[in-house]
Amino acid sequence: MCGKPLVVPEQASAASTSFAGDVPAGAPALEPGTPWERRVELGSWRAWRDTVVEALFEPGRLFQDARIDRGAAQARFAVVTVTVFWIAGQMLERFLLRPWTQRAVAGIAVRGQFGSVVQKLMQIESDNSPRTAALMALLTPVVVLVTLYVNAAVTHLFAVLLGQNKRGFAATFTACAYAFAPLVLFAIPGCGAPIAVVWAAILTGIGLKHTHRIGPGGAAATVIAPYVLVCCGGCALAGLFVAGSGVLPR
Amino acid sequence: MNWTTHAGPPSVHALGLAAAGTALLCAAAILPLDAPPLSLLACPFRSATGWPCLTCGCTHAFAAFVRLRPLTALEANPLGAALALLCAVHSVWTALRLFGLRLAPASFSATPRIRAAAAALLLANWAFVALHGPR
Numbered sequence: 118m119c120g121k122p123l124v125v126p127e128q129a130s131a132a133s134t135s136f137a138g139d140v141p142a143g144a145p146a147l148e149p150g151t152p153w154e155r156r157v158e159l160g161s162w163r164a165w166r167d168t169v170v171e172a173l174f175e176p177g178r179l180f181q182d183a184r185i186d187r188g189a190a191q192a193r194f195a196v197v198t199v200t201v202f203w204i205a206g207q208m209l210e211r212f213l214l215r216p217w218t219q220r221a222v223a224g225i226a227v228r229g230q231f232g233s234v235v236q237k238l239m240q241i242e243s244d245n246s247p248r249t250a251a252l253m254a255l256l257t258p259v260v261v262l263v264t265l266y267v268n269a270a271v272t273h274l275f276a277v278l279l280g281q282n283k284r285g286f287a288a289t290f291t292a293c294a295y296a297f298a299p300l301v302l303f304a305i306p307g308c309g310a311p312i313a314v315v316w317a318a319i320l321t322g323i324g325l326k327h328t329h330r331i332g333p334g335g336a337a338a339t340v341i342a343p344y345v346l347v348c349c350g351g352c353a354l355a356g357l358f359v360a361g362s363g364v365l366p367r
Numbered sequence: 368m369n370w371t372t373h374a375g376p377p378s379v380h381a382l383g384l385a386a387a388g389t390a391l392l393c394a395a396a397i398l399p400l401d402a403p404p405l406s407l408l409a410c411p412f413r414s415a416t417g418w419p420c421l422t423c424g425c426t427h428a429f430a431a432f433v434r435l436r437p438l439t440a441l442e443a444n445p446l447g448a449a450l451a452l453l454c455a456v457h458s459v460w461t462a463l464r465l466f467g468l469r470l471a472p473a474s475f476s477a478t479p480r481i482r483a484a485a486a487a488l489l490l491a492n493w494a495f496v497a498l499h500g501p502r
Contacts, residue, residue, distance in 0.1 A: 188379040259390060266387035277477045278486055286380055346421065346489075 148184045151295070153194045168194065172298035176320055179295060180327035185287040191294035192265065199261045199297055202304040204254060210306040218306065261297075269293040272321060275342045281335040284328065292324025374471035377464045381471075385461035388454030395429035395451070421493045422446065442499065446492040 149155075152171065156164030171179040183191075210218060273289040276282040282289070299316035302309040318340055326336035377385070398405050405426060412420040428447025431440035432455075440448035464471065475481075 188383070192379070192383060262383070263387045263390045266383050267391075270384065270387075278482050280477070280479070280482065282477070290380060 149182050150187065151179055151183050154184055154187045154190055156190075165194070165198070168295070169198065169298050169301060172295050172320060173316075176295075176323045177327065180292065180324045183291050183295060183324075183328060185284060185291045185328060188287055188290055188294075191291055192262065195265050195294040195297040196258050196261050199300045199303065200258045202301045203257055203261070206304040206306060206309060207253065209304065214306050265294060265297065271343060272325070272339060276325065276329065276339045279335065279338055279342060281325070281329060281331050281339050283330055288328035289325065292321055292328045296320035296324050369473050371470040372473045373469055374464070375469070377461045377471075381457075381461050381464070385458045389458045391429065392433055392451065392454055392458070395426070396433040400427065400430055419496045421489065421496070423496055425450065444492070444496055446489070 152159055152164045152167035159167070168179065269286070269290045272293055273282065273286050276289055296317045299313045299320060302313035302316070322333075322336045322340040325331065325339055326333055329336070400406065408426060410420055410423050412418070413423055422444070424444035425447030427443035428440040428445075429451045431437075431443060432448055432451035437448065440451065460468075460472075477485075
């Protein structure tokens with residue numbers, strides 16, 4: 118209406134990322150960031166709560182908003198979330214539900230083929246000393262961090278093998294870190310852990326789809342491939358050896 | 368072909384992977400194989416089928432590697448030995464980069480041929496473990 122030409126400033130290319138997915142300073146991020154990545158403006162508690170709720174019930178939105186250049190913040194989210202709820206679950210199990218679980222585990226030990234292993238596990242878990250509790254509290258974050266990076270590395274290896282690696286390790290790590298959110302269920306003794314692990318695997322697939330911008334089939338294949346390789350590949354290998362055992366000289 | 372490239376300080380993921388690798392190597396050096404928790408690790412796949420999985424023997428490979436017995440590590444699981452070596456090299460290199468080294472491994476694109484070769488190596492490792500490993 119004023120007669121002047123409309124001038125739209127050009128945005129710098131977001132594709133010019135440096136080593137390991139770090140976005141260079143000054144380049145605008147396309148994603149707004151998850152609540153956890155905006156915790157300075159939201160406050161830590163609200164940011165953590167909103168991130169967990171989004172991860173559990175609106176994962177597509179969470180992973181669409183996630184920025185792959187926030188690796189340190191994402192690692193902190195995963196380590197804090199899992200550590201707190203894992204320790205809470207272990208304390209709950211140790212001090213409140215011990216007699217009931219010992220009876221249940223003893224029943225499994227008598228029947229199952231892992232009997233000796235379960236009995237050793239029970240002996241270790243019966244140690245309620247303050248030293249054990251302190252050691253557990255100190256080692257849990259380390260174990261969670263190692264698990265997070267090993268999980269991300271294995272997932273990334275299979276993403277590379279299947280040609281689904283479009284945005285580097287940082288994108289895989291983002292998916293794996295936020296996929297640890299369902300591990301809050303570790304606080305529920307008994308059924309919490311198996312549900313959490315399956316949920317986390319599904320979330321990893323959803324996360325890879327958004328962070329690497331790949332198709333749902335490729336994302337699902339990347340997550341499922343390690344399990345399929347071990348199960349189906351192992352069965353095929355066993356079949357081959359059983360078939361070949363009659364042919365091979367002894 | 369250049370194997371290294373000029374780079375700044377290590378990224379947060381390089382540091383995280385180095386920390387995880389160092390923790391695994393330290394655990395392999397400290398924890399005895401015949402006592403809990405390592406003696407509690409039982410492969411469910413081997414228990415169910417009697418055949419080793421792709422990573423069976425990796426704990427022994429890591430333990431042998433940190434005790435400077437590379438042949439024993441290779442015998443236990445070649446993939447595990449290679450991973451232990453990778454962890455050690457990455458940890459040392461990242462530490463050097465923290466102290467001023469400005470070289471990083473050059474990245475390469477995973478062509479279909481490289482991916483197929485990697486998959487074949489994984490399967491070869493599995494066959495080796497199945498033929499050579501204890502039943």
